[in-house]
Amino acid sequence: MAARIIYTHTDEAPLLATYSFLPIVSAYAAKAGVEVETRDISVASRILAQFGLADDALGELGELAKTPEANIVKLPNISASVPQLKAAIKELQEKGYELPDYPEAPSTPEEEEIRAKYDKVKGSAVNPVLREGNSDRRAPGSVKAYAKAHPHTNKPFGEGSKTAVATMGEHDFKSNEKSVTLAADDTLSIVLEKADGSTETLLAELPVLAGEIVDATKMEAAHLHAFLANAIAKAKSEDVLFSLHLKATMMKVSDPIIFGHVVKAFFKDVFDKYGDDLAKAGLSANDGLGSILPGLDALSNGAEIKAAFESALANGPRLSYVNSDKGITNLHVPSDVIIDASIPALVRNGGKLWGADGGEDDTLAVIPDSSYAGVYETVIEDVKKNGPLDPATIGTVPNVGLMAQKAEEYGSHDKTFEISSAGTVRVLNKAGEVLIEHDVEAGDIWRACQTKDIPVRDWVKLAVSRARDSKTPAVFWLDESRAHDAELIKKVTTYLTEHDTEGLEIKILSPDLATAYSLERLRNGEDTISVTGNVLRDYNTDLFPILEVGTSAKMLSIVPLIAGGGLFETGAGGSAPKHVQQLVEQDYLRWDSLGEFFALVPSFEKYAEQASAPAAKVLAGALDRATATFLENDRSPGRKLGTTDNRGSHFYLGFYWAQELAAQTEDAELAAAFKGLAETLAANEDKIVEELLAVQGKPADIGGYYLPDAEKVTAVMRPSATLNEAIDAF
Numbered sequence: 001m002a003a004r005i006i007y008t009h010t011d012e013a014p015l016l017a018t019y020s021f022l023p024i025v026s027a028y029a030a031k032a033g034v035e036v037e038t039r040d041i042s043v044a045s046r047i048l049a050q051f052g053l054a055d056d057a058l059g060e061l062g063e064l065a066k067t068p069e070a071n072i073v074k075l076p077n078i079s080a081s082v083p084q085l086k087a088a089i090k091e092l093q094e095k096g097y098e099l100p101d102y103p104e105a106p107s108t109p110e111e112e113e114i115r116a117k118y119d120k121v122k123g124s125a126v127n128p129v130l131r132e133g134n135s136d137r138r139a140p141g142s143v144k145a146y147a148k149a150h151p152h153t154n155k156p157f158g159e160g161s162k163t164a165v166a167t168m169g170e171h172d173f174k175s176n177e178k179s180v181t182l183a184a185d186d187t188l189s190i191v192l193e194k195a196d197g198s199t200e201t202l203l204a205e206l207p208v209l210a211g212e213i214v215d216a217t218k219m220e221a222a223h224l225h226a227f228l229a230n231a232i233a234k235a236k237s238e239d240v241l242f243s244l245h246l247k248a249t250m251m252k253v254s255d256p257i258i259f260g261h262v263v264k265a266f267f268k269d270v271f272d273k274y275g276d277d278l279a280k281a282g283l284s285a286n287d288g289l290g291s292i293l294p295g296l297d298a299l300s301n302g303a304e305i306k307a308a309f310e311s312a313l314a315n316g317p318r319l320s321y322v323n324s325d326k327g328i329t330n331l332h333v334p335s336d337v338i339i340d341a342s343i344p345a346l347v348r349n350g351g352k353l354w355g356a357d358g359g360e361d362d363t364l365a366v367i368p369d370s371s372y373a374g375v376y377e378t379v380i381e382d383v384k385k386n387g388p389l390d391p392a393t394i395g396t397v398p399n400v401g402l403m404a405q406k407a408e409e410y411g412s413h414d415k416t417f418e419i420s421s422a423g424t425v426r427v428l429n430k431a432g433e434v435l436i437e438h439d440v441e442a443g444d445i446w447r448a449c450q451t452k453d454i455p456v457r458d459w460v461k462l463a464v465s466r467a468r469d470s471k472t473p474a475v476f477w478l479d480e481s482r483a484h485d486a487e488l489i490k491k492v493t494t495y496l497t498e499h500d501t502e503g504l505e506i507k508i509l510s511p512d513l514a515t516a517y518s519l520e521r522l523r524n525g526e527d528t529i530s531v532t533g534n535v536l537r538d539y540n541t542d543l544f545p546i547l548e549v550g551t552s553a554k555m556l557s558i559v560p561l562i563a564g565g566g567l568f569e570t571g572a573g574g575s576a577p578k579h580v581q582q583l584v585e586q587d588y589l590r591w592d593s594l595g596e597f598f599a600l601v602p603s604f605e606k607y608a609e610q611a612s613a614p615a616a617k618v619l620a621g622a623l624d625r626a627t628a629t630f631l632e633n634d635r636s637p638g639r640k641l642g643t644t645d646n647r648g649s650h651f652y653l654g655f656y657w658a659q660e661l662a663a664q665t666e667d668a669e670l671a672a673a674f675k676g677l678a679e680t681l682a683a684n685e686d687k688i689v690e691e692l693l694a695v696q697g698k699p700a701d702i703g704g705y706y707l708p709d710a711e712k713v714t715a716v717m718r719p720s721a722t723l724n725e726a727i728d729a730f
């Protein structure tokens with residue numbers, strides 16, 4: 001197969017940015033003979049693919065990721081919650097695609113089949129397929145230097161701040177975990193034996209490999225209810241905002257259920273009184289208020305129920321709001337408050353979130369499961385005690401994350417069950433022996449996770465090589481008192497002996513202690529690699545970047561694929577839905593494409609290696625230097641109308657990149673090819689910037705949300721005739 005770079009078309013802000021940036025990338029790459037192709041893995045395209053209406057690009061890339069030829073630049077994509085999925089289906093239907101409605105409660109085999117198709121698109125359905133390697137995420141030196149020179153504000157917590165984390169600590173996933181390491185290949189099954197002696201097979205065949213860690217645990221529904229009742233009462237009595245923080249997208253089975261429990265607990269009286277009416281109307285607490293409230297219009301007593309919700313909102317603890325102008329609460333949409341980005345935003349903002357009136361206040365951050373809540377508790381207590389972290393002086397906490405082959409919790413969806421009736425869940429091996437068992441009650445959420453051996457070995461190797469290459473101490477964030485971690489620690493200590501660790505500082509600390517240790521070093525200006533499992537990989541790569549450099553958009557995010565290829569993720573954050581709103585309202589896109597710039601450098605380097613194409617390496621080097629100039633000259637999009645936005649930032653990157661290519665001496669032909677362009681862009685800088693600024697300030701029509709109109713988006717995202725001419729003629 002000829003070498004090529006695959007640049008992904010995704011969703012929301014990164015997709016819009018692609019319309020402006022990719023023409024530049026493709027034009028420059030072509031001059032160096034580098035093939036750049038695109039594949040559409042947007043939620044819209046993935047829905048269409050399920051029904052044979054589009055190519056299965058994700059399936060294709062998933063296969064590619066398992067080969068040495070892979071060279072994929074992966075932009076952030078929507079991990080759709082059910083309300084988003086329904087909205088996307090509706091938009092596609094309105095555009096003429098014959099798609100069935102999302103069956104909320106499938107009752108026929110046909111509906112089951114439709115539901116199964118949609119469930120393949122739901123939640124975090126892209127990343128786990130492409131991530132056939134472990135994760136290396138860090139803030140590049142140039143980004144740290146920029147942050148030190150232009151520090152953003154991490155606000156102090158107020159005197160006597162009441163902001164705190166509430167977490168269960170008992171009867172939850174963390175405390176109920178049991179774990180085993182398999183001695184040999186096997187096929188497991190998961191069976192529920194009910195109190196009446198009957199059995200229900202929850203999963204018939206779970207193939208496992210020798211050396212694989214399998215764990216299982218449960219969240220006990222009755223205790224979750226008691227915990228939530230307490231947390232709600234506490235927020236009320238302390239008069240702080242109540243906010244829930246989950247990862248309903250990546251934990252796409254368990255967390256929407258937990259979200260539903262919180263909605264029901266917060267509006268207990270409403271559900272006690274009208275629960276049956278809501279259920280009959282197909283209005284599920286798991287989808288949030290944003291779906292329930294509009295759905296009430298169709299009910300005969302809808303107005304009465306709406307009034308009951310409003311009165312509960314007025315009389316309960318104050319709820320935090322995602323967007324108070326639009327009346328969107330923390331309990332509106334399960335994907336609106338995603339823990340990895342939302343808690344760091346709270347910490348950055350002095351422990352405050354926003355209430356109904358748009359004013360900010362201290363917050364009780366509710367994180368039901370205690371597996372990782374301690375990390376955030378430790379950060380919040382540290383900032384309360386020692387003051388905000390100062391981006392001008394602090395060190396950095398890069399991450400090496402165990403992620404390959406759907407490791408740990410993020411691969412648990414097909415093994416997560418809301419228990420239908422009381423009994424015992426058992427994980428059995430082929431010989432019928434019980435490996436793990438839990439007594440369960442109806443409503444408990446039981447789940448199993450798998451962690452394969454090869455990924456663990458690769459992760460340890462990556463940690464050692466990162467520690468050595470960057471001369472930085474590394475800490476494995478593992479808790480020996482947690483069942484899964486205890487199994488993992490055995491492997492880590494074994495695999496560490498396979499490497500030369502002479503002179504390296506490598507520790508194993510529990511997540512709480514690792515947080516405290518890393519924070520102390522951070523405050524001293526020292527760097528510490530966090531070597532973590534899959535969930536803390538996700539959390540830490542937003543937490544530390546947001547505190548250190550203001551956003552996770554500026555991260556270098558590499559996934560060295562185990563088969564030898566490369567997956568280059570752009571930044572460590574998401575697809576920024578708020579940015580699309582701003583573009584549509586004001587024709588201003590504040591998306592920062594630094595993540596894309598950073599990802600392309602190793603992607604071109606990889607291409608140079610894959611295709612034995614030295615020119616690609618020249619492209620990479622020039623882009624790297626151009627990005628440094630871009631940062632020095634502060635060309636990232638501002639936040640305010642009338643400043644350079646995403647489109648202007650692409651012009652500047654393209655301009656500096658062309659200058660670097662024209663100036664380099666490694667490849668004279670390439671230098672000659674870029675000379676004219678560099679001159680044209682320099683001569684027209686003012687004109688181009690003027691053309692780009694001129695369009696701002698009025699609504700922009702992109703012809704859709706999930707499947708915007710390509711022509712319209714092109715027109716919006718490429719408004720400078722002068723720039724277009726220079727690039728297209730090149």
Ligand SMILES: NC(=O)C1=CN([C@@H]2O[C@H](COP(=O)(O)OP(=O)(O)OC[C@H]3O[C@@H](n4cnc5c(N)ncnc54)[C@H](OP(=O)(O)O)[C@@H]3O)[C@@H](O)[C@H]2O)C=CC1
Nearest residue numbers: 076077078079249338341553573574575576578590591592
């Ligand atoms: N790799 C992936 O594919 C990921 C996908 N997601 C998905 O993204 C969606 C949104 O998730 P959410 O939790 O809201 O997190 P986001 O990271 O999309 O947004 C949080 C905030 O971070 C800031 N931000 C993030 N990226 C950029 C950028 N490149 N330039 C400028 N600002 C940026 C914005 O802040 P401000 O508006 O204040 O400028 C934004 O509102 C969800 O569908 C989620 O599942 C989430 C994480 C990773």
Ligand SMILES: O=C(O)CCC(=O)C(=O)O
Nearest residue numbers: 079124127249250538572
């Ligand atoms: O896949 C997703 O939904 C989000 C991924 C994410 O947040 C991350 O990897 O940091």
Ligand SMILES: [Mg+2]
Nearest residue numbers: 340538542572
């Ligand atoms: Mg994340």
